[in-house]
Amino acid sequence: MRADARRNRERVLAAAREAFAAEGISVPLDEIARRAGVGPGTVYRHFPTKEALFHAAIVDGIERMTEHARTLAETDDPGAAFFGFLDHMVTEGAVKRDLAEALGGAQNLEISAPTKQLHDEIDALLCHAQRSGAVRPDIDSDDLLLLLKGAFLATHAPAATPVQRKRTFAVVFDGLRAR
Numbered sequence: 001m002r003a004d005a006r007r008n009r010e011r012v013l014a015a016a017r018e019a020f021a022a023e024g025i026s027v028p029l030d031e032i033a034r035r036a037g038v039g040p041g042t043v044y045r046h047f048p049t050k051e052a053l054f055h056a057a058i059v060d061g062i063e064r065m066t067e068h069a070r071t072l073a074e075t076d077d078p079g080a081a082f083f084g085f086l087d088h089m090v091t092e093g094a095v096k097r098d099l100a101e102a103l104g105g106a107q108n109l110e111i112s113a114p115t116k117q118l119h120d121e122i123d124a125l126l127c128h129a130q131r132s133g134a135v136r137p138d139i140d141s142d143d144l145l146l147l148l149k150g151a152f153l154a155t156h157a158p159a160a161t162p163v164q165r166k167r168t169f170a171v172v173f174d175g176l177r178a179r
Contacts, residue, residue: 009046011036016057025054062114065092069121079134082125083173089148090169119145136178147172 001009015036019027029050033040047053068088072081123141130137139147151172155165 005046008036008038008042012038012043012046012053013057013060016053017061020054020057025050029053059114061092062118065089066114066118066121069118069125073121073125073128078125078128078132082129082135083176085122085125086148086169086173086176090165130178133178135176139176144176147176 012032015032016027019032019035029043029047030040032053033043036043043053047056065088069085072085075081119141122144126135126139126141126144129135151168154160155168160168
């Protein structure tokens with residue numbers, strides 16, 4: 001792929017991530033093209049359908065989250081790495097429903113492989129934090145993801161406020177800490 005085509009693709013993906021995260025899949029492709037500063041033909045050249053662009057945006061977000069987990073796994077404090085990553089997930093998920101939903105269980109094959117890689121990184125962070133004594137030993141990554149998915153769903157209820165979201169996750173995080 002030519003360098004200018006790659007840059008345009010990245011601009012379209014960045015605009016799509018922001019648009020889908022804020023407004024959902026109903027955002028018109030022409031609006032995404034406008035936000036990316038490209039013509040509609042450029043969007044369609046890279047992504048023939050809105051669904052293809054949506055999936056690419058989700059996969060990109062998951063891959064970015066996975067890379068963040070890998071970076072944190074290299075730090076010297078496994079507990080801080082684990083809770084720092086959870087905080088990052090909460091921050092991203094609070095404003096990006098598409099990513100939160102994808103993390104909850106992707107059925108689409110385009111999304112399931114990157115999600116599996118992310119789950120593996122989360123599992124590694126959890127295991128290291130447990131071995132360091134920062135996280136209770138009686139949970140596994142499946143328990144953790146189920147707990148986070150439930151908290152994400154609860155905090156995305158129409159009546160949920162930012163204060164409630166923060167408090168909900170503070171309670172969840174406190175429950176994960178070793179006693």
